[in-house]
Structures are given as C-alpha cells and as structure tokens.
Amino acid sequence: MHSSVIGKIEKANRYARELDRIKFERMSLTFRGDNDSHRVRLDADGWACTCHTFGTSGDCAHILALQKVLGGMLPESAQQTFVPDAVMPAQDAVTV
Numbered sequence: 001m002h003s004s005v006i007g008k009i010e011k012a013n014r015y016a017r018e019l020d021r022i023k024f025e026r027m028s029l030t031f032r033g034d035n036d037s038h039r040v041r042l043d044a045d046g047w048a049c050t051c052h053t054f055g056t057s058g059d060c061a062h063i064l065a066l067q068k069v070l071g072g073m074l075p076e077s078a079q080q081t082f083v084p085d086a087v088m089p090a091q092d093a094v095t096v
C-alpha cells in the first residue's frame with residue numbers, strides 16, 4: 001500500500017481515539033424508539049425531538065441517549081441534561 005495512504009489511515013485511527021477533536025455543531029437524525037421513529041435535531045437553538053414526551057416536557061430519552069453516546073463531542077450547552085450526574089454517569093464510565 002502506498003505510504004501516503006498508510007499515513008492517512010494512521011492519522012485517522014489516532015483522530016478516532018481523540019474524540020475531543022470533534023464537535024457537533026448541528027445534526028439531524030432519525031432515532032428508532034421502541035414504539036416509533038422520531039426526528040431529532042440539534043442546532044443553535046438546542047435540541048428538538050418529534051416525540052410526544054419532548055413535546056410535553058422539553059426533554060426525552062432519545063436526546064438523553066444521544067448525549068450519552070456523543071458526550072464531549074457535543075457543545076457544552078448541548079451536554080446539559082435533566083438528569084443528575086449521579087444517576088447519569090459520564091460516557092467513559094459506561095460499559096457497553
């Protein structure tokens with residue numbers, strides 16, 4: 001394999017371990033819940049989800065799950081959850 005390709009792969013592997021290099025500024029995705037699929041969005045206004053729970057309370061398990069998965073890759077404001085830290089351990093404390 002060409003040395004420049006090897007260099008790119010090595011750099012990509014290092015970047016993939018250094019998650020603090022990545023910051024999601026906005027995203028749009030489909031989250032398959034237990035009962036239905038929902039559209040989840042993150043932008044300058046914060047999180048939004050099309051599920052009923054978010055519509056009534058402004059938070060939901062779909063966003064909470066994304067916060068757990070993406071952790072420090074989210075902007076500081078998007079990491080704020082409605083769940084205390086003691087109940088919602090940091091991502092690196094979670095074993096999958």
Ligand SMILES: [Zn+2]
Nearest residue numbers: 049051060062
């Ligand atoms: Zn939701």
